[in-house]
Amino acid sequence: MNQTTLAEKTGAEADIAPAPYSALLKERVKAYWRSLRVSDPALLETLSEDCLNRAQRRLGRRSEEELLRHALEETQRRFDHALARALRLPPSKNAHSIAAVRAAFLLSADQPSADSLFQSAAAAPDLSGLLRKALPCATPPEAHLSMPPAPLRFWLFKSPPG
Amino acid sequence: MPSSIPALPRYIITLRRAVFLVLVVLSAVAALAMITSAFLQNGITPQEIVLLFLYTLLILWISTSFWTATLGFWCLLWGGDKRSLSRLPVSTRERSDPAPKRTALVMPIYNEDPTRVFAGLRAIWQSLLETGRANEFELFILSDTRHPDLWMREEVNWYRMCRDFDAHGRIFYRNREKNLARKSGNIEDFCRRWGGRYRYMVVLDADSLMAGETLAKMVDLMEAHPRVALIQSPPLPANHKSLFARILQFASSLYGDVFIAGINFWQLSGGNYWGHNAILRLAPFTRHCGLPKLPGREPFGGEILSHDFVEAALLREAGWEVWLAPELKGSYEELPPTLIDYAKRDRRWCQGNLQHLRMVFAKGFSGLSRLYFLMGIMSYLSSPLWLLFLILTGFEAYVQSQTMPVYFFGDNIFPIWPESYAVEMTTVLLVTLAMLFLPKLWSLLLLLPRPRKLKTYGGVIRVTVSIFLESLFSMLTAPVLMLYQSKFVFSILARRSVGWLPQNRGDHRLSLKDAARAHGGQTALGLLAGGISYEYVPEFFLWLTPVLAGLVLSIPVSMLSSSIKLGALMQRLGIFMTPEEYQAPRLMELFKENLARLEAAEAEVEDPGEQRNVADPAAYSLHLALLPNRPINKRQRYQLRALTYQLIEEGPEHLSAADKRMLISDPETLARLHTLAWSQKSWMTVLSS
Known part of the structure; x- marks a missing residue:
């Protein structure tokens, strides 16, 4: 199915039964959830629908692309909240810290499922410990040393200033 | 100024340098005397004076290299140099370094292939873990990468490395927002920001591989000798499969030992820095080696490109010792895989070395520092000098061929025969060739009484065949490199800068189009020079044949030597074997495993x-x-x-x-x-x- 048929199809369906969004759109949101390691089919269904409905409510009738964009943003927000909850971080903490947790989770070698973030609170402490240990630490605390330019002076050639 | 006692008494250093200099000068003077006597026989002409001047510079250069190798051969013949750093007793320590005894391994990278870089870094880290001393080290990937895709891939590779070795907080990554002053600025930024955390820093190149044992040994040597600010390990080229790289790997592996031992013989504590695979003491490095921007525009002004020589000079002038450690094995680097890539690398190095002309005139530098800068300059300037020498020799031969001999002067009834100087000139040529080829013989002679080592080079017959073929290859590529380097020197003198392009490090076969574009001019020049010399000075044509052959065959030689298949075939035949190919060291095995795994993972990605x-x-x-x-x-x-x-x-x-x-x-x-x-x-x- 190509893009034109997708638009035709969604338009035709809207005449028969006003579906809030197309199945393809939902598939896309599901794919995004899957890329965030949510694997349980029922959970995928619920979370995707929730995100799309919420985006729909906020936007009203807009283009599918915009609806998808908002649904994806909602997905990111929900996922970040779930991660913050697991690590007992305030959800409003800056984007970099949450991104670090997300990176640690998604790049983890154990490939933990994100299902537990949304299902049971019992799994969270384990995950919390795992993530805290695996947070990216790009640079250590700085310990400055001064490095003044060497006072080079030349015969015949111009010398550097200073 | 360091406060501890020097590792070696001063008189030993002076004596060794005096021996070396006397040998170099004497052999150059002897060769010059022969050629001058030949010229003087029929009266000296202005172009012969120019030829003598050029020959003086060139024979001094060849003689330096020859005596370095010969003295190295002498040392190795007696089981190695007893005055090398690793054999010296531990220095008495008067003041301990207050910095924490921790070493930073720093790898500056710039738009490199992350897969290759991290395969190497993982191997180094694994090798360190195997020594049980990894806790003394931290690793810093100092990225100057501008390419957005490579930048993000570096980050993911870095994280995965931390994750796989459970080394969060031990392996670090930083991408500079502005890459000021290229590689030296990158390292300087590290020193300024994190230098206080470490006592030592090991500088790696993007293609460096160093065994954990070697790294630990370098730290031990620094600890044992507090007056030493820098130890350079001799990196061996390895890992490439193209015929070109394999020939150079073989040559470096076999002939490298005599040269390294020879360099150490006369440099001792006044050694040099080659920019990577070296350990530095951070306190003196930060105190003395901040590099200023030179006045004027590139290529002679601006940032100092070949920073290593300047940094070593600054450390030496501040009273610190800089050593080359020939005994340190397990230090590797990679070579450009083709003749064209090799020439491209030369272009950058050429600019960096010619920029050092200003350093020769630096106030307060010792004669030794000036000599190193001059040697760096000469390694590129020798090419246009050889070119000029060949042109003038051809011209001289032409003039001689056009001169009608006069047998009778004035009232003299007996003919005066013009004196031939063929014997003297042939002797000079043979002496020059001997100086060029004897170091290869020294290496073979050292190998023969060591059957186990000989086996790793393929045995007597194969190693002899390899040396013969390598010499032939060097003869064919030398004129090509001479023309390239001459072109680089002239373009730099014309103030054309090289820019900062990443290197092509991966094996790749050259196409006919690429080879023709790179060597077409050289082939044409070879044919033209051949035609002219054959027409006007046929005797000179024969002498010129090796040079002409190199130029005329440059396209096929360059293409064939870039072949990986031909490289593999030679390996199967046991030609150009190196000990690393015969039995890969643990470090290489780790590197190859990592590379295969990371490349397979990369190949799975559908949308790069x-x-x-x-x-x-x-x-x-x-x-x-x-x-x-x-x-x-x-x-x-x-x-x-x-x-x-x-x-x-x-x-x-x-x-x-x-x-x-x-x-x-x-x-x-x-x-x-x-x-x-x-x-x-x-x-x-x-x-x-």
């Missing part, structure tokens, strides 16, 4: 490029987490929006790497791009089809 990275939630999240949180001004905000719209409307291929880098450097724009990557129509098209 920065779009893939931005769309991938893991890579995107990591990148976002590592971005500095800097506010941006209104103008930049508008610029980012304009670029985003351009990206959406025209596609990523219409944006430059700098534009894309700008987009992914802003957290807000990055987040928008990530969402767009998942929501744009093309995704839905792909999904629906």
Whole structure:
């Protein structure tokens, strides 16, 4: 199915039964959830629908692309909240810290499922410990040393200033 | 100024340098005397004076190299140098270094292939773990990478490395926002920001491989000799498969020992720095080695390109010792895989070395420092000098051929026969050739009484065949490199700068088009010079044949030598074997395993490029987490929006790497791009089809 048929199809369906969004759109949101390691089919269904409905409510009738964009943003927000909850971080903490947790989770070698973030609170402490240990630490605390330019002076050639 | 006692008494250093200098000068003077006596026999002409001047410079250069190798041969013949750093007793320590006894392994990288870089880094780290001393080290990847895709891939590779070795907080990564002063600026930035955490720093190149044992040994040597500020390990070229690289790997492996031992014989504590695979004491390095920007524009002014020689000179002048440690094995680097890549690397090094002309005139530098700078300059200047020498010799031969001999002068009834100087000239030629080829013989002679080592080079017959073929290859490529280097020297003198291009390090076969473009001019020049000399000076044509053959055959030689298949065939035949190929050291095995695994993982990725990275939630999240949180001004905000719209409307291929880098450097724009990557129509098209 190509893009034109997708638009035709969604338009035709809207005449028969006003579906809030197309199945393809939902598939896309599901794919995004899957890329965030949510694997349980029922959970995928619920979370995707929730995100799309919420985006729909906020936007009203807009283009599918915009609806998808908002649904994806909602997905990111929900996922970040779930991660913050697991690590007992305030959800409003800056984007970099949450991104670090997300990176640690998604790049983890154990490939933990994100299902537990949304299902049971019992799994969270384990995950919390795992993530805290695996947070990216790009640079250590700085310990400055001064490095003044060497006072080079030349015969015949111009010398550097200073 | 270091306070401890020097590792070696001063008189030994002076004596050895005196011996070396006397040998170099004496042999140069002897050769010069022969050629001068030949010239004087029929009266000396102005062009012969110029020829003598050129020959003086060239024979001094050849003689330096010859005596370095010969003295190295002498040392190795008696079981190695007893005055090398690792054999000296531990120095008495008067003042301990207050910095924590921790070593930073730093690898500056610039638009390199992350797969190769991290395969090497993993091997180094694994090797360190196997020594049980990894806790004394921390690793810093100092990225100056501008390419957006490579930048994000570096980050993911870094994180995976931390994860796989459980080394969070031990292995670090930093991408500089502005890469001022290239590699030296990159290291300087590290020293300024984190230098206080470490006592030592081991500088690696993007293609460096160093065994954990070697690293630990270097730290031990530094601890044992507090007056030493820098120890350079001799890196051996390894890992490449093309015929060109294999020939050079073989030559470096077999002949390298005599040269390294010879260099150490006369340099001792006044050694030099080759820019990587070396350990530095951070306190003196930061105190003395901040490099100023030179006045004037590039190529002679601006940032100091070949910073290593200057840094070593500054350390020596400050009273610190700089050593080469021939006994340190397990230190490797990679060579350019083709003749053209080799020449490209030479172009950068040439500019860096010619820039040192100013350093020769630095106030307060010792004669030794000036000598090193001159030697660096001479390694490139010798090519145009040889070229000029050949042209003038041809001209002289032509003049001689046109001169009618006069047998009778005045009232003299007996003919006066013109004196031939063929014997003297042939002797000079043979002496020069001997100086060039004897170091190869020294290496073979050292190998013969060591059957186990001999076996790793393929045995007596194969190693002899390899030396013969390598010599033939050197003869064919020498004129090509002479022309390249001459061109580089002239273009630098014409003030054309080289820029900062990443190196092509991977094996790749040259196409006929590439080879013809690179060597077409040389082939034409070879044919032209051959034609002229054959027509006007046929006797000279024969002498010129080796040079002409190299030029005329440059296209096929360059193409064939880039062949990986031919390299592999030679390996199967046991030709150009090195000990590392015969039995790969543990470090190499680790490197190859890592490389194979990382390459396989990379091959699985369907959609390479920065779009893939931005769309991938893991890579995107990591990148976002590592971005500095800097506010941006209104103008930049508008610029980012304009670029985003351009990206959406025209596609990523219409944006430059700098534009894309700008987009992914802003957290807000990055987040928008990530969402767009998942929501744009093309995704839905792909999904629906």
